[in-house]
Amino acid sequence: MFVVAYRWTVHRGKEDQFRTAWRRGTELIRARYGSLGSRLHREDGPGGPRFIGIAEWPDRATWQAAYDARMVYDEPATRAAFVDAIAAADTLPLLLLEVTDDLLDRG
Template sequence: MQMIVYLYRWKIKAGKELQFEENWSIVTEAILDQCGSYGSRLHRSAQGEYLGYAQWPDQLTREKCELDASVQDARVLMRDAIEFSYEDDLLEIRSDYLVHQLHVSP
């Protein structure tokens, strides 16, 4: 299976972590349903930064992704929680030993 991966990283405003997490999930589910992504994972580092790992079939699919208005509020709330957003990083998969599973929430 061909695939590309993007790594996203954010510093979240103090006290807005839950707001970010909840709205990240809403936006990510919409991306799965509407844009053809292969899914994403959200992580929190020991330093408190958030990292998102998103898999796509190819760069064109990601670039063509347009979400409908149903998630506009979630996108606004997600952005409101972000203090700083680092540049997206395109990763090339060289070796893959991840075990793929169904959606899991903590």
Template sequence: MSIAILYRWRVRPGYEAQFRQAWVEGTALIHQRCGSFGARLHEGEDGLFWSYALWPDEECRQRCFRGSGVLDHPAFPRMQEAVAEHFKEVRLEPCDDLLQPLPATTRGNKP
């Protein structure tokens, strides 16, 4: 069964675009190299950025961050530069799933 991880960040004012661009690059790389099922980034009304990432299992996720070298990509230092505060990850075990893929016209970055 898959697992989901919630990530949260408070981004430094004026660094939102840098954070989002680095998140997109880094997350795409993780998907390509590590076999994650992808992720979504949300900007909350509380000013925090939230990401929901889906993984095949915890072993796959740990293997990605331990030995793949993925975190050596330049996107991750750019992302960290933009972060004022990083909150503890929350692991979720999916039990019911009614999430549908986004229509093609709404995918990608907002204007």
């Protein structure tokens, strides 16, 4: 398994818009590119709420193919809502990690 972390700072007041667009985008990426899904985490930062997305992929090659394709999906309104809510984003993934041991309870 391969895990990738992303970070976004969101405009205050647009947190729900961001989360809705993130959830839909994640569903579309899972369906089109084969991700295993993602988790979204929130923290309050000095520049506004920050969200960290932790996406799981079956392997690095599957993620790399999706990344190279820019993870484009055919739902412009979702993408527009996502981008509109973002105040700042890291331009590259925050972390790229190979999972060596997994003890998360998924039950």
